[in-house]
Amino acid sequence: MASSSLQHMAQGLIVQSKTLINNDLKRILKEEGVVSSGVKATLQARVIGLIDRAVQDNDHALYNRLQHRIANNGASPSSQSTPSYNPQTPTKSSPLVNGNGNMQGYPQPTGFTHYQMARSAPTNHFKASPFFEIRESILEGIALEPSPSHRQNCNKSLTLNETTCHRLRSDRSLRLLLFSAVEQPLAPYTRLDVAFPSQIEVRINGEEARANYKGLKNRPGSTRPADITDLVRIAPANYRNNLLITYALTQKRYNLAIYMVRKFSVEELAKRIAELCIIPKRDVLKDMRKKASDPDIVVESSVMSLKDPISTLKMTVPCRGMLCHHTRCFDLESFLQLQEQAPTWQCPICSNHVSFEALAVDEYVQEILSKVPKAVDQVTVEPDGRWSIQAANTSSKSNAHSDDDDSDEDLVEISGPRVNTIKSEVFATPQSLARTPPIPSREASSAPRTGSKRGSEVIDLTLSDDDEPVRPTKKVAQGDPPYPPFIDSSP
Structure with missing residues (x-):
């Protein structure tokens, strides 16, 4: 029959076990005589199974061992440091001593019994x-x-x-x-x-x-x-x-x-992940080649960005969730800084939930970052895992070249005294039009025009010099330079 006290404390121990790394989980399972191979989720499930078995069998010795191992990274309990569980003789504890205990899922201080931790939780x-x-x-x-x-x-x-x-x-x-x-x-x-x-x-x-x-x-x-x-x-x-x-x-x-x-700090957590949680390059290549060999899926080369989707800067430590199915990564420190401000724990690439324990450094992308020049921010990845730089930057160079050509063809600068004269004719406002006539005089008049006033001329700027008709000589406006004399420099 399961003990109610063990059931009450088992939930915290299960939460604490999920914070262990793979090596600690394997060490616990191996020393308890359980199979220690498999992925992290499988190892965690086996450790949780041991905790449940201790609760169901009311096995305090097994529970004590598991609690000591989980709190000490899988280390075996010594005969001197193993706490004894005795619910009949509780010890009164101070209200200000470490109150998190096993209920919070954090390491248990030495010298405290399970009953003390439950009382001070x-x-x-x-x-x-x-x-x-x-x-x-x-x-x-x-x-x-x-x-x-x-x-x-x-x-x-x-x-x-x-x-x-x-x-x-x-x-x-x-x-x-x-x-x-x-x-x-x-x-x-x-x-x-x-x-x-x-x-x-x-x-x-x-x-x-x-x-x-x-x-x-x-x-x-x-x-x-x-x-x-x-x-x-x-x-x-x-x-x-x-x-x-x-x-x-x-x-x-x-x-x-x-x-x-x-x-x-973010630096401490990033260092811990970079040292302990790594996705090997061979596993990444194996997964990519497996997808490429699938006859039902057509896989082509793709462009991989080396920029972090959060900060838009080039990644320093590429990271992704171990359960994510994409190859693209995000920067580890940028992601942790974002979670420290607003802990959503959501992958910025696929939007799936990714916990801190599931973060790992991608060795394949890390190798690409170490080999490409600083100015390169994307590479072309083939289905078999081979990557190159030239194909990734060809399109950007060609686009930049075409843009320059278009800009050279569209923007033509014309200069000269003749153009300045034409501009003055088009934009200059005669003094006779500067004055606004009274409202009654704005009505259209049917009387024929008399006098020596000329009608407004329309200047077609699309005509070339050869097609332009002969125009009468006009007076040069004040302030405009006269046409320069024609100088024949031929011998």
Whole structure:
């Protein structure tokens, strides 16, 4: 019969197992006597199967081993460090010690039993993120009641003990984050997205904590927790910080909490993926040749862009999801920076969901980037995997050449005193037309014209000099230079 305590903690252990890399999963399966070959999804399913078996058989020894292995990258537990599970003799734990425990899916601190971790687990269980790891619960029990029409205030005191203050001062990667989520009936058994009320203002000691509390529109899970570290006074210890939350226009109850987390930079995460998760070149070529040999599919050469679709710059570390079926990649750091700002975890090429664990560096595209000149941003890829540069840039060069030719033919510059005279005749406005006659005189007159006034002449600029009729001599306008004399330079 399955133990209710094990069932309660197994969900967090399953989430934590999904953060392991292939080598750790294989090591766990091999030492537990299970087949350790296959892709990552298969390895994860086998480890989860071991956890489920321990829960169903109420096998605390197996569960303890699995928890130690998952928390220590597959390492075997020693006889001294193996914690004993004894629900009859619980040990009272401090409310401020590492409260994430197994329920959050993060590494278990040494010296704590499973019962202690269950007792100190946070009330709100948020979805894990590769950008931070929850280390300690600082303040919980912040409830925002529904307020559909009026503004409401919530005041709380935040006091940090000397140990927490010392850790924050000595390690800059430790941050204080404000989490929020909509209250749900099954919150202890589910992973919640970070979500704040639509209108909220957070102040620490009178200063506003500026953050993006809304995320992307109609995209649950795209909101980040608010970083309030710089506004909290950590010296002196036991200082009473004032937390004021003002909110409105919400019909749901929100639960907020403050956790101390270990924050990971984009560079650290990119380095971890580049070292551990690689799609070998031989696997890429094997897949391309398999598609090319399919008689039902006609595969031709294609142009592959070497630019990142997010930043439009040339890629540095080409990356794609291991479950994506396209060969084109995106830049690893640019993608992680985008997810840090708004975590949607969507492939920018095929728009499919791609998790952090599924990201991998494409060795085939990385080799192309290392061999092409800096000015080249696309290559032509053949169905068998061969690639070239010349064919990719021929079209752009020919288009540029044709554009230059067209521009040379269309734009013809004509200069000379004769052209200037014609321009002055066309655009000059006679003084007799500059004056506007009164309104009654604008009516058409049927009387014949008398006098010596000449009618307006129409000048056809399409006529050549040979076809142009002989025109009477005209007076040169003031300011226009006279025609230059004809000089016969022939001997």
